[in-house]
Amino acid sequence: MTQMTGQPVIVLSENSRRTLGRDAQRMNIMAGRIVAEAVRTTLGPKGMDKMLVDSLGDIVITNDGATLLGEMDIQHPAAKMLVEVSKAQEDEVGDGTTTAVIIAGELLKKAEDLLDQNIHPTVIVQGYRKANDIAQEFLASAGEDVSPDDTEILEKVAMTAMTGKSAERARENLAKLAVKAVTLVADEVNGSLSVDLDNIKIEKKSGGSIDDSELIMGLLIDKERVHPGMPQTVSDAKIALVDVAIEVKETETDAEIRITDPNQLQAFLSQEEGMLRDMTDKVKASGAKVLFCQKGIDDMAQHFLAKEGIFAVRRVKKSDMEKLSRATGASIISNLDDLDMESLGNAGSVEERKISGDSMVFVTDCKSPKAVSLLVRGGTDHVVDEVKRALDDAIGGVSATIETGKVVAGGGAIEIEISKIVRKAAEKVSGREQLAINAFADALEIVPRTLAENAGLDPIDKMTELRAAHDKKDHESYGLDVFLGKVIDMQKEGVIEPLKIKTQAIKSASEAAEMIIRIDDVISAKELGKGGAPAMPPEMGGMPGMM
Template sequence: MYSGGQPVVVLNQNTKREQGRKVQLGNVQAGKTIADVIRTCLGPRAMLKMLMDPMGGICMTNDGNAILREITVQHPAAKSLIEVARTQDEEVGDGTTSVIILAGEVLQISEPFLTQNMHPTVIISAYRQALEDMQDILKGQVSMEVDVTNRDDMLRIIKSCIGTKIISKWSDLACTIALDAVSTVSMEENGRREIDIKRYAKVEKIPGGAIEDSCVLRGVMLNKDVVHPKMKRKITNPRICLLDCNLEYKKGESQTNIELSKETDFARILELEEEYIRQICADVIAVKPDLVITEKGVSDLAQHFLLKAGISVLRRVRKSDNNRIARACGATVVNRTDELKEEDVGTECGLFEVRKIGDEYFSYIEECKDPKACTIVLRGAGKDFLMEVERNLQDAMNVARNVMVDGRLTPGGGATEMAVAWALNEKAKSITGVEQWPYRAVAKSLEVIPRTLIQNCGANTIRTITALRAKHATPGNTTWGIDGESGNIVDMKEFGIWEPFSVKAQVYKTAVETAILLLRIDDIVSGTKKQAGGGDVPQQAAASEGPEA
C-alpha cells in the first residue's frame, strides 16, 4: 500500500514488530543465553543436566543435542540455534555442545561492533573471510592423516571422544563395540565408502546383567518368539526366507457382506479360505526354508501347515529389522509368495536360536559369514542408564564413521582452536580497513573452547589461557591443549586426544554461518495475540532450562 509515494507497512492490532539494532542485539542475547545453558556440558569434567518431559519422565545427560531438544524457548533466534545442534548431530553426529558454545561466542563478540554502529554487512563480510581462512588453516596446518586400517589407532581416537561421557568408565569395551559395529556395516560402493549406522547398526537395550555383557552380534537380534510352541527354537545353518505379505486369508473390501442361500455355502467359503492358505504355504515350502520371517500376520492354519513342514516362523517383524536380516544373511525380502525363488533364500547365517532373558524371548540370527548389518546388545542396571549409554555409543560410532570416511584428525583439548586462533591473528595483520576488527574478534572467539574446558575443571582461567597462547606463539606448537581432567597444559600428540577433521570443520562452518544468518536479521514481525491481562506476550530471549509445565 502506498501513500504519497512513501511505502507504508500496515500491521493489524495483534501484530508486534521490532526493528533494527534492537532485533540484532536481542538475537545476540538469545544466542548467549542458549550457549550459557550448555556451557558446563563440555569436557570430561562436564556437569549433567536433569531434564523432565511433560509426561513426567526424567532424563539425565550431558549430550548437548539431547538437552537442547528438551528445552522450550520462545525467542525465534534461540529456536534457530537449537536447530543448529540438530543439524550438527545429523551431519557428523558429534560436536553438538561445541557448535552452540562457539556460535553463542561469535554472536557475543559482534555486540560491541553493533553498539558502535558498524554496519552488519561489514561484520558479516569479515566473518566470511575468517571462515574461509579457518577452513584452509585447519586443512593445511593443523590436521594430519591417519591410517584407518590400524585398529589400535582407531580405538585410541574413539577413546578420546568418549572420555567426556558416562560410558568412559568402560571405555575399552565401548570403543571395541563402536569400532566393530562400524566396520561391520561399512560397504564400498562405486569407489566410495558407505557407512549407514542409523539403518544397519541397531542398538537393543536389555535391562539387567552387567554392562560387561554388552556385545556386537555378527547378525541380528529381535525381541520375538516363534509363533507356535512346537516349532524348532534352534537351527544350525538355517535357510531363511523373508516376506512382506500376510500368511492368512485376506478378504477383499467388497466381501464384507456375503449372502448364503444353501447350507453347503458356508462350508464352501471355509474350503476356499483353506485352499488359499494351503497354496501360499505350498509356495513357501517349495523353496525348502528352515525359518520364515514376515512383516505381517500368520494365521493358525498357516502355522499348522508350516509346522508340519518343519519350518519355524517369526511374524510382525519391523520393516527396518527385516532389511537388516536381509543384509546379514544374504536373503531378499519378497512381497508375494508366488514370486519366491531359490536365490531369494538367505543361506549365510550360521545359527538361529530363541533365548530367554528375564521374562522375555529374543530371537538371535547370528554367526553370519559377511554381515553388512549388526545388532549391539546393551546390558546394564536400569533403563535411564542404558539410554544414556546408547547416546554415548552413538557418538562413538559416529566418530569411527567420520574417521573411516575422511581419514584426517585434529588435536583435541582446545589445541585446534588455539592454533587456528593464532594463525588468524597473524593473518589479520595483513587486512586493512575496518574489517580487521571483526576478523580479529573471530580469532578471539575460538578461545572460548579451551577457556570453557579450563573453567569446567576449576583451574585458573586467565593464567592457563595466557600460558597456552604463549605456547602457540612458537611456530610448530599446534598440538598443545588443555587436559580436561586437571586443567593443565599438555601436548595432545603425547596425551593422545584427537578429534575427526570432519567434525571440527563442520563445527566452525555451522557456528559462523549461524551467527552470520542471525546478524542479517533486522526485523522480527510476530502475530502473537495479546494476553487476557492486556499485556503483550514477551518475545525477548526466553530460554527455560526445562520443558514448559
C-alpha cells in the same frame, strides 16, 4: 502506526509486536548466548549433566548437547536457530554438537562488543566470513591421515567421544564394539568409503551392567516366534524374507457368500485350509528353515509351519526387513511363487532368547554382514539411555573418521591453532574488518577456556600456557589435559577427534551467527505460509523468554 498530516496510518494490527534496531540485535544475541550458556557446562571430560523434566514428570539425564537442545522447550526464534546448528551437526557428523553451539554463542558475544563500538553489522559479517574461509582453508590441509584398517586410532576416536559421559567407565569395551560395527557396515562408493548409520541397529535393554553390552554379527529383532511348537533355535539357518501376508486374502470389493448346506460350509473351510497349506508348502519347498514376514501369518498357517519345524516371525518392521536382507543376503519376496533357494539368506544361528523378561530373536553368525545390531545394557533405563547416546556419538565419530580419513588433536588444540592462524591472517586486512576477524579468532578459544573452567582450572593461566605452547614449532597438537591440569601433546595421549567435527562445527556456528547479527527488525507475522493468527511468542516484547 505512523502520523501523516495529522492522520494516523495503521499498518500492523494492534496485537502485533515489533522490535527494531539495536534492541532487536541485543535481544537476538542475548537469546543465542543463553542457549550456549545452558549447554556450556556439559563440555569436556569433566562436564556436568543436566536433568530435563517434562510436564508429566518424566526425566532425561544427559550431557549430550543435541539431546538437551532437542528436548528443551525453546520459544525464542533466534534461540531456535542455535538449536538448528546442533541438529545440523548431529545429522552431519553425529558428535560435536556442544562445541558448535558454544562457538556460535561466543561469536554472538564478540559481535555484540563490536556493535557497541559502532561497527556496522555488515562489516562484522564480512569479517566473520573471511575468518571462516581462512579457518576452513587451514582445516582442509590439517590433520593426520587414518585408514579404515587402523583400528587403534579409530578406537581412540570412539573413546574420546565417550569421555565425560556416564558410559566412560566401560568406554574401552564400547569403543571396540563401535569400531567393529562401523567397519562392518561401511560400503565402498565411487572409490571412497561411505557409512549408512541406519545399518547399525541399537537395541536397549535395562538389566545387567554396561559391560554386558554386545555386538550381534547379524540382527536383533524385538519380536518372538509366532507358535510355541516351533523350534527355539535353528542352526545353519536358511532364511526367507517375505512382505506378503500368509493369510487368506479378503476380496477387494464387498462380497457375500451364501451357504445353504453344512457340506458347503465344510468345503469352504477346507478350501481356506488348502490355500494356507499351499502357502506353507511353498515356504517348505524353498528349503527355508526360518521365515520373517512383514505382514500377518494366519493361526492355521502358524500350525502348519510349526509342524514342518519352520521358525517364523510375523509383523517385522520394514526397516528391520531391509537390515535382515543386508545381514543375511536374502532377497525380500513379494510373491510366494518367486520364493526359491537362490532368494534365501544364511545365518549361523537364529534363536529366541529372553532378555530382561522380554523375548527377542537373535539372528547371529552371519558371514560379512552389512547390517549389525548392538545390544546395550545398563542398570536402569536412564543409564541405558545415556549409554546409547554415548554410543551414538562414538559411532558418529568413527564413521566421520572413516569417510574423511582425517583426525585432529582434541583438548582444544585445534581451536588454539586455528585461532593463531586466523589472527595472523588478520594482520594483512585493513580497516574495521580486521577487528571482526580478530573477534572470530578470540571466539574459537572458548572451547579450551570452557574445558579449563569445567575442570576447575584457572582459565587465564591455561590459555596463556596453550598460546605459548602453540607459538613453538611442531606443537600444533598440544592441548589441555583436564585430568592432569597440564598442556601436553594430545596426539600422543590418544585424545583425537574426526576432522569433520571441527569443519562442520565452525562452519555452521559461523553461518548461524552471521544470520542473527544481520537481523535489525523483528516483526510478528501471521502463521508463515498459511495465514492465520500471529505466531510470534509474547516474550519477543521484552527479554528473551525461552525455557
